[in-house]
Amino acid sequence: MTTTTAATAAAPPRRRRSKTGTSGYIFITPFLVFFLLFFVLPLGYAGYLSFFRDQLVGGTVFAGLDNYARALKDAQLLDGVLRVALFFLVQVPVMLLVALVAALAIDSGMLRSAKLFRLGVFIPYAVPSVVAALMWGYLYGPDFGPLAQLGDRLGFTPPNLLSDSAMLASLGNIVTWEFTGYNMIILYAALRTVPTELYEAAWVDGAGAWRTAWSIKIPALRPALLLCLIFSVIGSFQLFAEPNLLQRLAPNVINSSYTPNLYAYSLAFTSQEVNYAAAVSFLLGLVIVVVSYVVLFLTSRGSRR
Amino acid sequence: MPTSMQNLNRRQLIATAVAAVAALTIAGCSDSSSPAPAAAATVTQADIDKAMTTPTTLNFWTWVPNIDKEVALFQAKYPAIKVNVVNAGQGLEAYTKLRTALKAGKGAPDLAQIEFQYIPTFSITKSLVDLRPYGADAIKDKFVDWTWNQVTGPNGEILAYPQDTGPMGMLYRADLFSKYQIDVPKTWDEFAAAARKLHAADPKVYLTDMAANEQGAWHGLMWQAGSKAYSVNGTTVGLAVNDAASKKVADYWGGLAKEGVIATDPDFTDTWFQGLNNGKYATWLTAAWGPVFLGGSAKSTAGKWRAAPLPQWDASKPVSGNWGGSTTAVMTGTPNAIAAAKFAEFLNTDPESAKMFNSVQNFFPATKALLADPAFASQKSAFFGDQQVNQTFAEIGETVDVSWQWPPFVDQAVKDWTETAGKAMADKGDVAAATDQWQARLTAYAKNQGFTVSAG
Numbered sequence: 001m002t003t004t005t006a007a008t009a010a011a012p013p014r015r016r017r018s019k020t021g022t023s024g025y026i027f028i029t030p031f032l033v034f035f036l037l038f039f040v041l042p043l044g045y046a047g048y049l050s051f052f053r054d055q056l057v058g059g060t061v062f063a064g065l066d067n068y069a070r071a072l073k074d075a076q077l078l079d080g081v082l083r084v085a086l087f088f089l090v091q092v093p094v095m096l097l098v099a100l101v102a103a104l105a106i107d108s109g110m111l112r113s114a115k116l117f118r119l120g121v122f123i124p125y126a127v128p129s130v131v132a133a134l135m136w137g138y139l140y141g142p143d144f145g146p147l148a149q150l151g152d153r154l155g156f157t158p159p160n161l162l163s164d165s166a167m168l169a170s171l172g173n174i175v176t177w178e179f180t181g182y183n184m185i186i187l188y189a190a191l192r193t194v195p196t197e198l199y200e201a202a203w204v205d206g207a208g209a210w211r212t213a214w215s216i217k218i219p220a221l222r223p224a225l226l227l228c229l230i231f232s233v234i235g236s237f238q239l240f241a242e243p244n245l246l247q248r249l250a251p252n253v254i255n256s257s258y259t260p261n262l263y264a265y266s267l268a269f270t271s272q273e274v275n276y277a278a279a280v281s282f283l284l285g286l287v288i289v290v291v292s293y294v295v296l297f298l299t300s301r302g303s304r305r
Numbered sequence: 306m307p308t309s310m311q312n313l314n315r316r317q318l319i320a321t322a323v324a325a326v327a328a329l330t331i332a333g334c335s336d337s338s339s340p341a342p343a344a345a346a347t348v349t350q351a352d353i354d355k356a357m358t359t360p361t362t363l364n365f366w367t368w369v370p371n372i373d374k375e376v377a378l379f380q381a382k383y384p385a386i387k388v389n390v391v392n393a394g395q396g397l398e399a400y401t402k403l404r405t406a407l408k409a410g411k412g413a414p415d416l417a418q419i420e421f422q423y424i425p426t427f428s429i430t431k432s433l434v435d436l437r438p439y440g441a442d443a444i445k446d447k448f449v450d451w452t453w454n455q456v457t458g459p460n461g462e463i464l465a466y467p468q469d470t471g472p473m474g475m476l477y478r479a480d481l482f483s484k485y486q487i488d489v490p491k492t493w494d495e496f497a498a499a500a501r502k503l504h505a506a507d508p509k510v511y512l513t514d515m516a517a518n519e520q521g522a523w524h525g526l527m528w529q530a531g532s533k534a535y536s537v538n539g540t541t542v543g544l545a546v547n548d549a550a551s552k553k554v555a556d557y558w559g560g561l562a563k564e565g566v567i568a569t570d571p572d573f574t575d576t577w578f579q580g581l582n583n584g585k586y587a588t589w590l591t592a593a594w595g596p597v598f599l600g601g602s603a604k605s606t607a608g609k610w611r612a613a614p615l616p617q618w619d620a621s622k623p624v625s626g627n628w629g630g631s632t633t634a635v636m637t638g639t640p641n642a643i644a645a646a647k648f649a650e651f652l653n654t655d656p657e658s659a660k661m662f663n664s665v666q667n668f669f670p671a672t673k674a675l676l677a678d679p680a681f682a683s684q685k686s687a688f689f690g691d692q693q694v695n696q697t698f699a700e701i702g703e704t705v706d707v708s709w710q711w712p713p714f715v716d717q718a719v720k721d722w723t724e725t726a727g728k729a730m731a732d733k734g735d736v737a738a739a740t741d742q743w744q745a746r747l748t749a750y751a752k753n754q755g756f757t758v759s760a761g
Contacts (some may be wrong), residue, residue: 056429056714057540057755143576164732251518251571252731255724269401270716271750 009088050278067279076257077280081237081287083168084259088236090290091172096228098176099183100221104213106184107191118188122181129178133245137162138176141249162250174242179235183228190224226299230292237288240265260284347438348643348698354466356643365644366403367418368395371665375658379651386644393417397716400426407432407636415639416649419465420631420713421455422524425537427634428464429713432587433549434635435462439646447654451707452671456632459538464634466653469591469668470628472702473525473615478598479690480609481510481587489613496616497561503587504566513588514580515558516572517731520719522590523554528626528709530554530618541757542713544747546722547740554616555726559736569730578602590615592628593669593698602687607688612697614704625704630671669698676702712747714754721746 053063062140071077102121106114124132140161151158161170179286194217202212238275240261258267260280268277271276365376365388376388389441390413393402400423406413407430419427427433435441439464441463445453452467465640485506491495500512516522527534533548538545546552561567568586570576580586589595596612603610633649635642652658659675662668670676676699685691712718721743729739751758 055753055755138575141575143579209396249571249574251723252728255719256726266720270397270720272404272714272716 041297046247046278047282049275050282052275054273054275056272063275067276068283070276071279071283074280077260077263077283080257080260080263081284084239085238085291086169087172087239088233091175092229092232092236094172095176096183096225096232099180099228100218100225102184102279103187103191103221104217106188107217108209108213110209118184121184124177125179125182127178129241130245132178133174133242136170137179137246137249140170140246162246163251163252167246167250167253171239171242171246175235175239179232183232186228187221187224190285191223195221222299225279226296229295229299233295234294236289237284237291313692331604342454343426348426348440351441352393353647353758355642356641357418357647358385359384359644360385360387360390361641361644363416363648364391364414365416365648366393366399366414368392368399369631370416374665375652377646378655378658378661382651383644384620388596388648400716401460401696402638403427403432407638409634409757410638413636413638415641415645416633416635418468419634420629421452421467421627422715424456424464424632425711425713426435426715428458428462432637433464434637434639434642434646435464436466436635436646436649437461437463438700439643440650441646442465444650444654446671447674449671449673449702449705451627451705451709452630454707455627455709455711463477466634466649467630467632467671468653469594469630469666470671471525471594471669472698472700473522473529473590473592473626473628474595474698474701475588475590475613475615476595476610476689477588477610477613478606478609479611481584485510487587487613490616492620493557493616493618497557497566500561500566501564505759510584511568511586512566514570514577514586514588515562515730516577517562517569518571518656518723518728520722520727521724522572523722524665525592525626525628526554526558526590526615528706529615529624531624531706533708533710535710535718537710537713540755541759542751543759544712544744544751546718546747547737547744551740552556552737555736555740558733559730562736563733565733569733577729582606592630593702594629594667596686596689596694596698597667600686611692612689612694614697614701615725623704624706625701625707627705630669632739651653669702712751713756714750717750718747748749 050067051065052060053066054060102117105111106118113118121218127135133265139147141157142148142160142162145161147158159166161167198216198220202216207215238261239259239278243254243258243262244265247258254262256270257263261284264277264280264284267273267280317459363386367390373390376390380386380388393399393414399418403413403417424433433588435458441596444466445463448467449470452470456465458464458466480715481487481503482489485503487499487503488495490499496512497679503510503512524534527550530550530553532545532548534544534546534548534551534556558567562569568580570580581589581599582605584606589599591599596610600607601609615625616624633652635649637646639645654672656674659670659672660678660681663675665671670681682696682699683693684695686694725743725746726736726738728734729736748758
């Protein structure tokens with residue numbers, strides 16, 4: 001997607017640009033104003049902050065790249081980044097696979113109540129993530145959750161889903177539950193744009209439903225899947241609300257640097273290290289850009305083959 | 306996308322530059338407008354009379370429910386002063402808001418509710434008005450001694466007036482104790498033996514829950530053990546969260562947790578409330594506000610509980626620590642310092658107001674007068690089998706060690722505790738060794754913040 005835009009944009013004739021320039025800018029002015037005011041300006045301010053150090057004793061001093069140097073050596077930050085990277089590697093494929101199967105199933109026209117099914121899969125996305133995390137927190141509860149109660153009745157010890165070893169998987173389950181429907185809708189919408197002639201041709205050629213799905217639908221979905229993947233990169237690396245809420249239930253498992261976003265938040269509001277938090281946020285942004293780029297690079301190389 | 310990015314590059318640079326300039330200006334403004342600490346010149350009675358009759362509005366941030374009842378008492382006496390009570394949340398949320406408003410240089414209240422442990426944290430940023438010019442020294446004797454030490458700064462400044470306290474004691478299930486033939490432990494050794502005996506008799510029951518997330522109780526127990534974990538002197542901060550007393554506490558609880566004879570469930574969670582109700586925990590080591598709280602949250606166990614002092618390290622010299630309680634502080638930058646200081650004084654020393662805090666909010670008093678009041682001390686609590694619980698805790702209050710101090714960055718100390726010692730408790734690891742990590746982390750933080758760090 002981006003490669004094509006880049007290719008067309010790489011060599012626009014000089015003549016055309018001068019012609020469309022003024023009116024183009026007028027059209028995007030309303031957007032630009034808000035973009036500058038609420039995105040670039042705060043971003044710039046955060047960047048500016050990240051070059052200073054505000055101490056409880058001694059006040060604010062210019063620190064240059066000290067905050068960044070410190071962040072690169074910060075084991076807590078590194079642990080957090082590795083944790084969300086692992087989360088991304090495991091959770092996202094599962095979620096996208098489930099979303100893909102659901103989208104293909106609806107699109108196949110062979111589901112009895114496809115609309116109901118679509119709604120059912122999508123509804124979790126409409127539940128605010130705060131509510132979702134609270135709800136799942138209850139379900140996971142080691143003493144009061146349904147699993148624990150079932151274990152109590154049947155006389156087995158249920159696994160503690162809020163323990164050190166299970167927490168990441170428990171979080172993955174919540175996020176999968178929340179966002180499968182969202183990804184499914186994107187994929188399903190993309191499937192609707194596939195021209196029916198292709199299906200007809202495939203049918204004439206004797207392709208069955210599975211063959212059509214494999215050879216036509218999935219290739220057609222590549223851009224949409226890529227979009228989902230990029231959203232997931234951002235979502236995974238910025239994981240915040242779910243661990244923040246489960247922290248209350250498992251305060252000794254989810255620490256203040258469990259995810260990089262949580263870490264930046266606790267630095268700013270608990271440790272009063274706003275400047276360092278800004279540097280951490282910038283580095284996290286950089287990590288997301290790099291990972292997104294790597295994902296794009298790998299997938300676009302795959303498409304050329 | 307790349308095109309728009311390219312076009313934006315220059316724009317972004319300009320915007321950043323603009324932002325930087327704006328930020329510099331803002332920073333400059335807030336620095337110059339942040340008010341100087343109040344001068345220590347004593348205010349005359351004439352000044353006070355004038356201030357108290359001039360129509361004034363005081364903004365007061367507090368999370369205390371129904372505090373308007375006490376405020377009404379004040380306004381009946383000083384009709385010219387209007388107190389605007391704002392609930393700005395509780396705990397970290399409230400302090401974050403307060404800090405932000407103070408930093409911004411506007412929007413901060415005239416007065417705020419501050420917990421004892423947060424006083425040095427706000428005094429290091431010069432956010433609390435010294436109350437000595439407004440007659441603080443004259444009312445010193447009204448408050449329990451240790452509470453007065455808690456509100457006293459390193460140079461003798463009085464930074465707030467105590468409102469409620471939480472000397473620590475032990476609430477226990479008399480029915481479980483008699484069922485399993487356990488005597489009320491007087492020392493920590495007896496407590497440990499009781500924990501083993503009880504858990505062996507019924508593996509579903511634990512003598513107590515030492516919540517691995519509850520730094521408040523932990524600090525209270527360090528306080529009792531005589532730890533000198535923190536001290537502040539100007540820009541020098543003494544840190545010794547791994548001193549001998551602290552390690553003694555850590556070894557004791559870490560050992561019991563490893564043996565599995567006590568629980569380490571996080572407190573104030575559903576699991577924990579259930580545990581209190583269904584007899585999973587036979588004691589709760591808590592503060593003086595605990596009895597009323599328990600009465601509300603473990604109704605099904607009414608009549609089965611009793612109160613006793615904490616077990617002791619040395620039974621011949623009973624000591625306790627404190628957990629919780631709060632104060633009223635006047636915030637730097639208030640244009641109405643006199644009225645604010647007098648309001649804080651009235652709220653916490655007026656006999657009727659102090660009594661109301663106990664009867665309406667169930668606060669455990671900080672004034673000597675109320676603690677000594679027979680009507681207070683002799684109250685019988687049905688939840689505790691008609692025991693005079695107030696009397697028990699009033700006596701415990703007299704044994705609270707007066708020398709304990711809090712660090713000027715309590716949020717960080719709490720956070721680092723949770724992730725080192727607390728974590729080790731939960732994992733049944735080496736808690737004493739974890740206090741060394743706690744010390745290391747906190748030392749690094751303090752140095753980063755520009756403090757000179759001394760050991761202890």
